[in-house]
Amino acid sequence: MICTEITRLNFSFLEKLKHIHRECFKDIIYSDSSYKNFLDKNIFRTYGIIDTSNDNLLAFIILTTNQNEADIVSIGVTKNFRRNGFAKSLIYFCIRKYYLKKIFLEVSVLNIEAISFYINLDFKKIGIRKNYYKDMLGNEIDSYMMCKNVPRETF
Numbered sequence: 001m002i003c004t005e006i007t008r009l010n011f012s013f014l015e016k017l018k019h020i021h022r023e024c025f026k027d028i029i030y031s032d033s034s035y036k037n038f039l040d041k042n043i044f045r046t047y048g049i050i051d052t053s054n055d056n057l058l059a060f061i062i063l064t065t066n067q068n069e070a071d072i073v074s075i076g077v078t079k080n081f082r083r084n085g086f087a088k089s090l091i092y093f094c095i096r097k098y099y100l101k102k103i104f105l106e107v108s109v110l111n112i113e114a115i116s117f118y119i120n121l122d123f124k125k126i127g128i129r130k131n132y133y134k135d136m137l138g139n140e141i142d143s144y145m146m147c148k149n150v151p152r153e154t155f
């Protein structure tokens with residue numbers, strides 16, 4: 001049994017964030033400056049779940065917020081720690097922290113695991129964007145736009 005906590009990620013987590021992000025998203029290649037931006041408090045809200053015994057980063061969420069609404073830019077959990085409720089707890093942590101009423105995101109139509117995860121959290125498909133993503137081979141992939149209306153009783 002490990003001991004974990006949710007923490008805001010600062011620049012000291014740059015290498016760990018890069019590592020987990022690359023493990024979760026093989027087809028998405030970001031530049032170093034993009035990863036630095038994700039840790040810039042003025043632009044993004046980036047939180048992680050860390051193993052408190054060694055500061056290993058087990059899961060992360062990157063959000064932008066505007067009043068009571070948020071867009072999930074990215075969320076991921078390292079492979080060995082999936083299905084432990086980590087991603088769900090990061091989303092609920094952010095809902096409570098920023099009093100979120102609505103959350104939006106884009107997800108590849110091929111990412112069945114993530115779609116199942118979002119549907120479990122009561123996100124609804126609200127649209128489809130043609131050719132939103134490109135994989136490593138250059139194939140264009142559609143995305144679903146999804147939205148969660150947060151019920152009042154969550155707070």
Ligand SMILES: CC(C)(COP(=O)(O)OP(=O)(O)OC[C@H]1O[C@@H](n2cnc3c(N)ncnc32)[C@H](O)[C@@H]1OP(=O)(O)O)[C@@H](O)C(=O)NCCC(=O)NCCS
Binds near residue numbers: 120
């Ligand atoms: C999608 C992802 C973030 C889910 O993280 P997680 O911590 O494993 O999810 P949770 O444990 O919080 O899941 C909560 C519930 O969502 C559903 N769920 C999660 N992963 C699922 C899967 N692979 N298949 C079916 N349902 C799933 C389950 O109902 C789960 O509850 P349960 O385990 O009690 O049945 C994780 O699989 C991941 O990092 N994937 C790669 C990166 C990615 O695709 N991110 C999303 C991009 S938009």
